[in-house]
Amino acid sequence: MSAGVDLENVWxxxxxxxxxxxxxxxxxxxxxxxxxxxxxxxxxTLLRAVSGFLEPSEGMxxxxxEDMKGIGPNKRPTALIFQNLALFPLMTVWENIxxxxxxxxxxxxxxxxxxxxxxxxxxLPGQGDKMVHELSGGQKQRVAIARALAAEPDVLLLxxxxxxxxxxxxxxxxxxxxxxxxxxxxTFIYITHDQGEALTMSDHIAVMREGVIEQxxxxxxxxxxxxxxxxxxxxxxxxxxxxxxxxxxxEQAVVDTNVGxxxxxxxxxxxxxxxxxxxxxxxxxxPESLKFANGAEADNRIKAKIHQxxxxxxxxxxxxxxxxxxxxxxxxxxxxxSDLKHEVGADVTLxxxxxxxxxxxxxxxxxx
Amino acid sequence: MSTWISNFYHRNGTALSIFLLLSVLFxxxxxxxxxxxxxxxxxxxxxxxxxxxxxxxxxxxxxxxxYMIYGSAQSEGSYNTVDLTVFARTLIAAIFVTLFDLAxxxxxxxxxxxxxYGGAARLMVLSLIVPFxxxxxxxxxxxxxxxxxxxxxxxFLIWAGILDQPYDFIRNDVALYAGLGxxxxxxxxxxxxxxxxxxxxxxxxxxxxxxxxxxxxxxxxVIPYAKPGITSGCTMVFMLTAGALAAPQILGGxxxxxxxxxxxxxxxxxxxxxxxxxxxxxxxxxxxAFVLIMMKVFKVKLxxxxx
Numbered sequence: 182m183s184a185g186v187d188l189e190n191v192w193x194x195x196x197x198x199x200x201x202x203x204x205x206x207x208x209x210x211x212x213x214x215x216x217x218x219x220x221x222x223x224x225x226t227l228l229r230a231v232s233g234f235l236e237p238s239e240g241m242x243x244x245x246x247e248d249m250k251g252i253g254p255n256k257r258p259t260a261l262i263f264q265n266l267a268l269f270p271l272m273t274v275w276e277n278i279x280x281x282x283x284x285x286x287x288x289x290x291x292x293x294x295x296x297x298x299x300x301x302x303x304x305l306p307g308q309g310d311k312m313v314h315e316l317s318g319g320q321k322q323r324v325a326i327a328r329a330l331a332a333e334p335d336v337l338l339l340x341x342x343x344x345x346x347x348x349x350x351x352x353x354x355x356x357x358x359x360x361x362x363x364x365x366x367x368t369f370i371y372i373t374h375d376q377g378e379a380l381t382m383s384d385h386i387a388v389m390r391e392g393v394i395e396q397x398x399x400x401x402x403x404x405x406x407x408x409x410x411x412x413x414x415x416x417x418x419x420x421x422x423x424x425x426x427x428x429x430x431x432e433q434a435v436v437d438t439n440v441g442x443x444x445x446x447x448x449x450x451x452x453x454x455x456x457x458x459x460x461x462x463x464x465x466x467x468p469e470s471l472k473f474a475n476g477a478e479a480d481n482r483i484k485a486k487i488h489q490x491x492x493x494x495x496x497x498x499x500x501x502x503x504x505x506x507x508x509x510x511x512x513x514x515x516x517x518x519s520d521l522k523h524e525v526g527a528d529v530t531l532x533x534x535x536x537x538x539x540x541x542x543x544x545x546x547x548x549x
Numbered sequence: 550m551s552t553w554i555s556n557f558y559h560r561n562g563t564a565l566s567i568f569l570l571l572s573v574l575f576x577x578x579x580x581x582x583x584x585x586x587x588x589x590x591x592x593x594x595x596x597x598x599x600x601x602x603x604x605x606x607x608x609x610x611x612x613x614x615x616y617m618i619y620g621s622a623q624s625e626g627s628y629n630t631v632d633l634t635v636f637a638r639t640l641i642a643a644i645f646v647t648l649f650d651l652a653x654x655x656x657x658x659x660x661x662x663x664x665x666y667g668g669a670a671r672l673m674v675l676s677l678i679v680p681f682x683x684x685x686x687x688x689x690x691x692x693x694x695x696x697x698x699x700x701x702x703x704x705f706l707i708w709a710g711i712l713d714q715p716y717d718f719i720r721n722d723v724a725l726y727a728g729l730g731x732x733x734x735x736x737x738x739x740x741x742x743x744x745x746x747x748x749x750x751x752x753x754x755x756x757x758x759x760x761x762x763x764x765x766x767x768x769x770x771v772i773p774y775a776k777p778g779i780t781s782g783c784t785m786v787f788m789l790t791a792g793a794l795a796a797p798q799i800l801g802g803x804x805x806x807x808x809x810x811x812x813x814x815x816x817x818x819x820x821x822x823x824x825x826x827x828x829x830x831x832x833x834x835x836x837x838a839f840v841l842i843m844m845k846v847f848k849v850k851l852x853x854x855x856x
Contacts, residue, residue: 232758254758261758267751271773280769281759332759 183367184245184258184335185210186231191240193226193392200226201237202392208370208385210245210335213362215371215379218389219415219547224372225340227389231370232261232338245335260329261338265345266321268313274324275300275309281332299327302364319350326361336368343378355381376416380404388412390545407539408448413465415547420471420510422464423543426456434540436462440483440503445538454542461543468498470537471512474530481538483531485510487523492516499523501531585833592826613827632811632828639808640835642722643791646729650737650786651779653730658741658778659771663750677735689728689799696724696800720802728800729790736789737782744778745771777853784840791836808832 233254407413424438620629696718797807815825
C-alpha cells in the first residue's frame with residue numbers, strides 16, 4: 182500500500198513567525214520526494230504537519246486523497262523516522278521493530294516472526310535479541326527504518342536521518358535507503374539540508390527557503406534549470422554575475438555585467454516573473470561550464486587572474502579574480518591527463534557557452 | 550584499591566584528601582553505623598536498673614524480640630496480637646500511602662518535565678516547595694483543623710449537601726493518610742521528575758507516531774525509563790511513612806496506633822530502651838528487606854537509584 186500526499190495552500194504560523202507560506206505540493210504515491218533547504222527553512226515543520234504532530238494554520242494536508250484534519254499522528258498512515266532515530270533504549274531490537282504491531286494487539290509469536298522478516302529486509306538477520314546500544318550507528322539507522330516499516334505505513338517520513346552518520350556510512354545508506362524504498366514501494370518523504378542526499382535519492386525535490394517552496398523538480402532539472410536565484414546558488418556551486426538585461430534574443434538574454442556583456446539562456450518562467458529588457462538580472466555559470474578561451478569566441482569573454490589552484494584528483498579547482506579584482510570565481514577542470522597547471526597570477530580569458538549559463542531575475546541567494 | 554587511594558591522594562593533595570576521608574568516615578561511622586550498633590546492642594539486653602548494668606545479670610538475650618511475637622513470657626503459647634497487628638497495619642498503610650503518592654506524583658512529575666514551560670513550570674515547582682517551609686507539626690495540626698468536625702472540608706460537604714452531619718475524618722484515619730501522603734510528596738515528585746525530564750521527547754512522539762495510545766506510551770516507554778526514579782521515590786516515601794511519628798501522633802485516630810508510636814512508648818513512657826531498640830530494629834530490618842525484595846521484583850539495581 183502506498184499513498185500520495187497533497188499539500189494545498191498550507192500555511193503554518195507560530196505567532197508572528199511564518200514557518201510555511203502557501204505551500205502547494207503534490208507528491209505522487211510510490212515516489213521518493215525530498216524537501217531540501219537550509220536549516221530553519223520550515224521543512225521539518227512541514228513534515229510534522231504531514232505526520233500529524235501539528236495542524237496547519239490554514240490549508241489542507243491530504244494523504245491518499247483524504248483530508249487529515251483532526252487526525253492525530255497515531256491514526257495517520259504515516260511513519261516518521263526521527264533525526265536522532267528515537268529508538269526505545271530499554272527494549273530489544275526486535276521489540277523496537279515490533280512496537281507498532283504490539284500496539285495493534287498482534288500476538289507475541291507473530292510479532293517476533295514479522296520482526297525477523299524485517300531484520301532480514303534490512304540485512305541484520307539474527308540481531309533481534311540485542312539491545313539498541315549494542316548496535317553501530319548504521320545498524321541503528323536500519324532498525325529505525327524497520328521499526329517504521331513494521332507499522333506498514335502508506336507514507337514514510339524521514340527527518341534528516343543520516344545526519345548523525347559519518348560520511349562513508351552516509352553515502353552507503355543513501356544507496357540502501359533508495360533500494361529499500363524501491364523494494365517496499367511506498368512513498369518516502371525525505372527532509373535534508375544536504376543536496377547530495379536529495380540529488381542522489383529523490384524522484385522529485387522541493388527546494389525551500391524561509392517557508393516558501395522555491396522550486397519543485399527532479400534532480401537534473403533542479404541542477405540544470407534552476408528557476409530562482411536561491412535555487413541556482415543553493416543547489417551545486419555557481420558563479421554569479423550581476424547586471425541588467427540589455428536585450429532579449431529569443432531563448433537568450435544579453436546582460437550587461439561588471440565583467441562585460443554576457444549572453445545566457447533565458448530561464449523559462451511564468452510570464453509575470455519573466456525577464457524583460459531593462460530588468461536587473463543574475464547570470465549563473467557553473468564552475469564546470471567555464472573554459473579557457475581560445476580566442477575564437479565572439480561573446481562571453483571574461484578577463485581574470487588566477488588566484489589559486491587546488492588539485493582534487495578528479496578535478497582541478499581554479500579560483501580566479503575577475504578583472505576588477507573584487508570578485509572571486511571558481512572553475513572546475515576535469516583532470517583528463519593534459520597539463521592543466523596554470524601559473525598563479527597569470528592573466529587569462531574565460532568563456533562559457535550561453536546555453537550552459539542561465540539568466541534569472543534577481544532575488545535572495547543562499548548563504549555561503 | 551591501593552591505586553585508587555594513591556590516585557585519590559594525587560588528585561586532591563594531602564590536606565584535602567585527609568579532610569575528605571575523615572569527614573566521610575565521621576559521617577558514616579560516627580553518625581550512622583555507631584548509633585545503630587548501640588541500638589542493636591541494646592536490643593539484645595535485659596532492661597536492668599543502672600546498678601545491675603555490667604553485672605552478672607547483664608547478658609545477651611532474645612527476649613525483646615520474642616516479646617514482639619509472643620508478648621510477655623507469662624502469656625505462653627499465644628501471640629502478641631496487639632503489636633503484630635499494629636506492625637502489619639503500619640506497613641500496609643505505608644504501602645498504601647506510597648502507592649497513593651505515586652499515583653498523584655507521577656502525572657505531576659511528567660507534566661512538569663514535559664508539558665510545563667517557563668513561568669508556569671516555575672510557579673508550579675514553587676507552589677510545591679513553599680508549603681514545606683511550614684513546620685511539620687504545624688502542618689499536621691493544620692490538617693487536623695481542616696479535617697475536624699467543624700473544619701473546612703466538613704463544612705463544605707455539608708454546605709454542598711453531600712453530608713447531613715460531619716464525617717469523622719480523624720477517627721477513620723482519612724486525615725492521617727492525607728497528612729502522611731502530603732508530607733512526602735516532594736520526595737516522590739523530584740526523583741521521578743529527574744528521570745522523566747531526561748527522556749528524549751522524540752521517544753514519546755515516536756511511540757505516538759507508531760500508533761500507540763497515551764496509556765501504552767507511558768506503560769512501555771515512559772515508566773520503564775522512569776523506573777529508577779519511581780523506585781527511589783517509593784523507597785523514600787515508604788521508609789519515611791513507616792517511620793513517621795509526628796503525623797500519626799497528631800492526626801491518628803484514638804484507636805489506631807502507628808508502630809513508631811509503640812516504639813516511642815517503650816523508650817519514653819515505658820522507659821524500656823532495650824525493648825524499644827528491638828522494635829525499632831525490627832521495623833528498620835523489615836523495611837529494608839521489603840524494599841530490597843521490591844527492587845528484585847521490579848528488576849531495579851541499587852546503583853540505578855543513585856543516578
